[in-house]
Amino acid sequence: MPAREYIRERFFPHIWCPGCGHGIVLNGLVRAIENIGLKKNDIVMVSGIGCSSRIAGYMDFHTLHTIHGRALAFAIGVKMSRPDLTLLVPMGDGDALSIGGNHFIHACRRNIDMTAIVMNNRVYGMTGGQYSPLSGYGTMATTAPYTNIDQAFDVVSMATAAGATFVARATAYHVQQLPGILEEAIRHKGFSVVEVMTPCPTYFGRKNKEGSAVDMMENLKTRTTPIGSKAKQENPSLIERGIFVKKELPEYCAEYQRIVERAMKGK
Amino acid sequence: MAKLKLKGHLINRDWCKGCGICVHFCPRKVLELDEFDKVVAVRPQDCVCCKLCELRCPDLAIEVQTEQD
Amino acid sequence: MGGELKFVQGNEACVKAALYAGLDFFAGYPITPSTEIAELMAARLPRKGGTFMQMEDEIASICAIIGASLTGRKVMTATSGPGFSLMQEGLGYAIMAEIPCVIVDVQRGGPSTGLPTKVSQGDVNQARWGVHGDHAIVALTASNHQDIFSITVDAFNFSETYRTPVILLFDEVIAHMRERLKVPEPGEIALVERLKTSVKEGVDYHPYLQREDGRLPMSDFGGVHRYNVTGLFHDMWGFPSENPTVVHELLRHLTDKIDNHVEKMTRYREYFIEDAEMLLISYGSSARSALHLVTDRRQHGESVGLLELQTLWPFPSALVREKTRNARYVVVVEMNMGQVLQSVKASVERPERVFLANRVDGVLITPADIRNILRLIQGKGV
Numbered sequence: 205m206p207a208r209e210y211i212r213e214r215f216f217p218h219i220w221c222p223g224c225g226h227g228i229v230l231n232g233l234v235r236a237i238e239n240i241g242l243k244k245n246d247i248v249m250v251s252g253i254g255c256s257s258r259i260a261g262y263m264d265f266h267t268l269h270t271i272h273g274r275a276l277a278f279a280i281g282v283k284m285s286r287p288d289l290t291l292l293v294p295m296g297d298g299d300a301l302s303i304g305g306n307h308f309i310h311a312c313r314r315n316i317d318m319t320a321i322v323m324n325n326r327v328y329g330m331t332g333g334q335y336s337p338l339s340g341y342g343t344m345a346t347t348a349p350y351t352n353i354d355q356a357f358d359v360v361s362m363a364t365a366a367g368a369t370f371v372a373r374a375t376a377y378h379v380q381q382l383p384g385i386l387e388e389a390i391r392h393k394g395f396s397v398v399e400v401m402t403p404c405p406t407y408f409g410r411k412n413k414e415g416s417a418v419d420m421m422e423n424l425k426t427r428t429t430p431i432g433s434k435a436k437q438e439n440p441s442l443i444e445r446g447i448f449v450k451k452e453l454p455e456y457c458a459e460y461q462r463i464v465e466r467a468m469k470g471k
Numbered sequence: 472m473a474k475l476k477l478k479g480h481l482i483n484r485d486w487c488k489g490c491g492i493c494v495h496f497c498p499r500k501v502l503e504l505d506e507f508d509k510v511v512a513v514r515p516q517d518c519v520c521c522k523l524c525e526l527r528c529p530d531l532a533i534e535v536q537t538e539q540d
Numbered sequence: 541m542g543g544e545l546k547f548v549q550g551n552e553a554c555v556k557a558a559l560y561a562g563l564d565f566f567a568g569y570p571i572t573p574s575t576e577i578a579e580l581m582a583a584r585l586p587r588k589g590g591t592f593m594q595m596e597d598e599i600a601s602i603c604a605i606i607g608a609s610l611t612g613r614k615v616m617t618a619t620s621g622p623g624f625s626l627m628q629e630g631l632g633y634a635i636m637a638e639i640p641c642v643i644v645d646v647q648r649g650g651p652s653t654g655l656p657t658k659v660s661q662g663d664v665n666q667a668r669w670g671v672h673g674d675h676a677i678v679a680l681t682a683s684n685h686q687d688i689f690s691i692t693v694d695a696f697n698f699s700e701t702y703r704t705p706v707i708l709l710f711d712e713v714i715a716h717m718r719e720r721l722k723v724p725e726p727g728e729i730a731l732v733e734r735l736k737t738s739v740k741e742g743v744d745y746h747p748y749l750q751r752e753d754g755r756l757p758m759s760d761f762g763g764v765h766r767y768n769v770t771g772l773f774h775d776m777w778g779f780p781s782e783n784p785t786v787v788h789e790l791l792r793h794l795t796d797k798i799d800n801h802v803e804k805m806t807r808y809r810e811y812f813i814e815d816a817e818m819l820l821i822s823y824g825s826s827a828r829s830a831l832h833l834v835t836d837r838r839q840h841g842e843s844v845g846l847l848e849l850q851t852l853w854p855f856p857s858a859l860v861r862e863k864t865r866n867a868r869y870v871v872v873v874e875m876n877m878g879q880v881l882q883s884v885k886a887s888v889e890r891p892e893r894v895f896l897a898n899r900v901d902g903v904l905i906t907p908a909d910i911r912n913i914l915r916l917i918q919g920k921g922v
Contacts, residue, residue: 207531215779216486217530223490227529235526248761250607261768261779266761268610269770269780270603271633277600281607281615284591285565286762310596379526405490418495421527460591467586 210234212264223417225376225402232382239387249292250279255329256296273304276311287457291318298328298336312366316456319389319396325404333407344411359399369394371449375401377424475520478536480512486532493524544723550715551576553685557692564590565613567604572656573712574646577618598623602630609639612760618644632671633771640699647711649902658902659712664879667707676798679707679853683827685721697732713825749776807850816845819867823849826905830873833907857887870894
């Protein structure tokens, strides 16, 4: 199993609840990294705060567990100093898009070479089940005891609009695609966003009567469809998964290197 | 691609949290939870080595060990 | 020693000193009255192969420099009061994770948007206690461009020596005023480089295990040692811990490493203080007015002196107690409602003789302002 080499086994079993999709993301990520053949010393993982952020502690890379919402800003400092390193930035949906929303869109805009993984479980889990910016209208949460009237973001649309040059959506159910999508995101030279829909049976599931972890995984299967599928045409409420954007644009570190060269020439 | 042959299911009982995802989604119903809510391979002879259980396990608690045919 | 002579703003003196100290990464966000620092960095850093980044806000700025520092760079950001408020959580992270960095706060009138283009010294306590939780902090200031230069170099040196963020508290007057600066020759001021671990690859490295002298040798991110950095209380490997012994020892370490070295970090100047009956204590641009007054009154035979503080935090209590021992009156001259005054009162014998000469209307306190207050204190009227 490739996982063994890349994880800090001494901290397992991990803190995540039974059936939490975050572990499946970790599982897919180590496979992606093995497929690429990255060396552990060349990987820096930067995370923020929340259930998702704990992934960094379990990975045997250079790991930086930072403050809520700011993982991308820390990661940019690392990357701009060491463009040769591979930066992985796992975040929760609240972490990336509520408190960290500004950093998220600006990281997309700069097209700096790193991979942002939004582990979207539609809830604040670490604090006990409050609604997140991705919970969506009509959901229930401890802070929406009557119903949630906040509309949700579409991470893929927003990342695309903000200029990310690789944008994809995967799910914790579709594990045959997950490592491949993560691999392609990491290999992409530029800012990559991968939204991974993951179940939180403990909070989102209970509050919204979505059943067990198994039931929530079934939901990921039935409520999503590959991009451009016939099923989507027949049922527009299906959520598309796959790679939405993959384009080449000047990468930020490389562009800055050109600035250095100009400055050194005095022009 | 050569067909994979099962060597065994390596299950880490300390890591398994008994969520049942592997059990439910196993296409051949090889796996079950025991009385301690830990996964066991009760019908290994039926395993087709698709490794979906291994890929879907949130706890990295199961590994399908194979040898090439 | 021959050095390059320049006629510059205080902000530029700070930039020159930072580059002299080995700065190679700056991230910032425009805010008056600190913006010239970012502009000059944008032009000059890439010329030496360094990195300048204009971030989306001050929060991102401090986070980016912390990330860069972990890879072995000397780093800095610059801001003013409102931006400094936004940086407090990142500052706390740098304290907890013990990451060297320098934060310049060019003070302006506050609270809130306040007086963006006017002078104030109202952030002294924000520098001390803006971060939540118990902690120690280093904050330095200066009143002239030559001292801005040397104190900025000190800031980088302290930051590397003690693995801590260091705050440079300048103010609008000193930052925008132009005066002469003699840029020291390379080597004229000693520089402290980062203490790197000598632990070889493959040998267990403990990023948070102190040496006997309390210092923590670092390993660059991206190097041969992989470890964890967190803002949570952590053990010697950098992994989160709630063990009460670990928590207690780390908090004590974070405060002791600063508080036990107050003398080494104390920078000050003194003028006519041996026989001073009336002792002024000031810092930053207000110290210029205080010095002008002291020099003037000495010519009139009055026994007035000035203690100019350059280290504000950790507060040099022993120094202040010693220097104020023989003064009949102690007058703290500052442009706030008495932020250093409180520390002076807490430090001296007979605090009832300590008074405040302040101005908080966005205008530089003048020698005449101070003199009027001195006359009142002495019962001479105005």
